[in-house]
Amino acid sequence: MTLDDLRVFVAVCRAGSLSAVARDLGCTQSAVSQHVKRLERETGVALLERQPRGVAPTQAGRVLEGAAAEGISGLDLALRQLRDLVDGHSGSVRVATGATTVRHFMSEAVVTFRRRHPRVNLEFRTVSSGRGSFDALADGTLDLVWITLGPPVRGIEQRAVVELPWVLAVRSDDPLADRTSLTPGELTGVRPIRLPPNSTSAAQLEAACAESDVRLGYDTSVADWDTALLLAELGVGRAVVPALPGLTVPSGTRLRLIPLPGLRPLSVGWAVRRWEALSPPARAFADTVLDSAGARPA
Template sequence: MTLDDLRVFVAVCDSGSLSAVARDLSRTQSAVSQHVKRLEREVGLRLLERRPRGVTPTAAGRILHAAAAEGIGGIDLALRRLGDLLAGAGGSVRVTTGATTVRHFMSHGVVAFRQRFPEVSLEFETESSSRGCYEALAADRADLAWVTLREPVRGIEQRPVLELPWMLAVRTDDPLAGRGCLDPADLRAIRPIGLPGNSSSRSHLEEQLASLGVRLTPTTGVADWDTAILLAELGLGHAVVPRLPDWDAARHPTIELVPVPALRPLSVGWAARRWDALNPVARDFADTVTRDLCERAPAGGRGEA
């Protein structure tokens, strides 16, 4: 049993496909299969069950997958830290997050971090969903992820930073503008602009609305919160979006954000495989961004980081 055997096995369990892993690793499917067979010979049990559309781990496979995934994650982090020590360089920070996150949550923190650590390499990988960010962490493509936090994820540690209240973005000439706040019932008459279909924020919003007896049928869909607000500003509909920490009403004189307090705020923050195994500059980067956000966030909007 080698570390490479375990890496391949974990990748197969995660993807559910021998051929997909073979493509990703630039190997033959037979070579990938041999890694799994070697493990099966050593443990004396079948680890994978063949299905019409791929493979799935057996009960024994699930046990080995859980242990191997956690162990490999720790080894990868340790090897990265050892590499930084060997190189004697400033190190690197790899962050995965959504397309507009740096603008709304990290811009001040990135500048402050860069001023203190000019030699550190900063790498940002854009994902379209929190799930994609978690997958990037698991595959060791990133050290940190800034995500919408929901249920616990196996092998991932989460740290909440901010609670973002939900607002309805409307034009200032809209009948709903000027209200101190809105009830869920007020949302039944809006022309909703849909948030990204695979995003955690949309799932969070729809679940809450459903529990309040409200169902929205978007007539327009967007890829991010910025575009939703822009379309509302153009009069193409209404956007239920979280209030962003850098929102400047003076820059948007024709749009108003009206609170919807019945909706539970959206929790956002950091995720990492193991916080105590991060290299020092990655932890410092996360702390710098967190500190800046908490200083600028309105009272009541801070998380628990």
């Protein structure tokens, strides 16, 4: 008993004619009859009975026809969904990131992806730690994690999307506000607002400063870059932060951003379990973010 046998049998029951189905399939009536006979041999019952005009299913035939039609319909739907999944037209993409990342790195990409793949479900999740994100990738709970690139992690692949230069954020009345740039050495004694001490971005900043023999001291700490910028604008302190994509200082605000070209830039991008194992929708979303980031300056 094959799927073709069942498809042909259902078609015969609905058409009431072996010859009509043969014409539709472009084969002989004998070939159609063989499909039915194979089913009758395997079920051990007669499935069709001849009538003055054509054929009709027996009681057993009606039972098989109903079950086969329902199963074929469900299978056809599953096959269409699988084709959509392979083509990247449906399915889901589970991404670990936060509002800051979506705002500065993914806003254009999300709009573009949603327009191109309206039936793909985008799931944005918050994970409390980088280790937790990597564990979720490993067990298949997540597809993509947006990270500050760090040391290699066993079983995880990292791919840079954009490099972010560092800037010093100060209030407009700060003595450094009129500077066009600063060297790393001029950060000595600045005591900026601290990024989360256990974060990769904080570690990368300290490593970049250490390359210029600069050791930073801190008075205030925050959980994210946007909060550091807000505190700098309020005059609570100064903040060394990455020059986030789309980060501008609107006229009339008290915030000033001073480039720090001497510090090694911060690399951010994707972490996945294996790139070649990504589903087509997940790969499409990762590539859309990459294209979006490459189309605009940091």
